[in-house]
Amino acid sequence: MTTIMEAPDNIGELVQNAGCKYDWKARLSALEELRKYDCQQSRDVIIRLALHDKVYKVKEEAFRAAQAFGLEKNGRPINLGRKDIGYKSKDFTKLFLKVKRDKKMDELDLALFKETFKILNPEMYDVMSFEKGSKLDNWIISSYKSLPKD
Structure with missing residues (x-):
C-alpha cells in the first residue's frame, strides 16, 4: 500500500x-x-x-x-500491551443501579435499559457492545439479575 x-x-x-x-x-x-x-x-x-x-x-x-x-x-x-477495556465490575454495577433507580425498574425492560445506558455512558456502551457482540443482551440480563438487592 x-x-x-x-x-x-x-x-x-x-x-x-x-x-x-x-x-x-x-x-x-x-x-x-x-x-x-x-x-x-x-x-x-x-x-x-x-x-x-x-x-x-x-x-x-x-x-x-x-x-x-x-x-x-x-x-x-509504541507497545500494544494487553487487552484492557478500562472498566471494572463495580463501574458496571454502579451504572446498572443508577439506571434501575432512575427508571424505577422492578423488572428489566431491556429496550429502555439499553436506551438509558447509551445516554448515561455512551463510551461504556460502545466498548461493551464490541466486547459482547451478539451476547450483549444476555450480558445485560445476567448483570441486572446479579445486582445487589435493596
Whole structure:
C-alpha cells in the first residue's frame, strides 16, 4: 500500500470520526482511511488510538499502523500491551443501579435499559457492545439479575 505524503481534503472529518467515543466502527473506519496518509494529523490520531482506545480491535489496528509508519511516543516504540477495556465490575454495577433507580425498574425492560445506558455512558456502551457482540443482551440480563438487592 502506498502512502500519500500530504493531508487529505477531509482530514477534519476523519480526525473527528477517529475521536468519536461512542462508535468504534466510525473510529476504525477513520483509522483505515488515515493510515493511507503520512501527515502530522494522521500520525497524531494513530498514536492516540494506539495508546488509549478502549476497544482492542481499534487499538490493535492503530498499533499496526503506528508500526508501519515507525511512530514513537517520547522516543520509545509504541507497545500494544494487553487487552484492557478500562472498566471494572463495580463501574458496571454502579451504572446498572443508577439506571434501575432512575427508571424505577422492578423488572428489566431491556429496550429502555439499553436506551438509558447509551445516554448515561455512551463510551461504556460502545466498548461493551464490541466486547459482547451478539451476547450483549444476555450480558445485560445476567448483570441486572446479579445486582445487589435493596
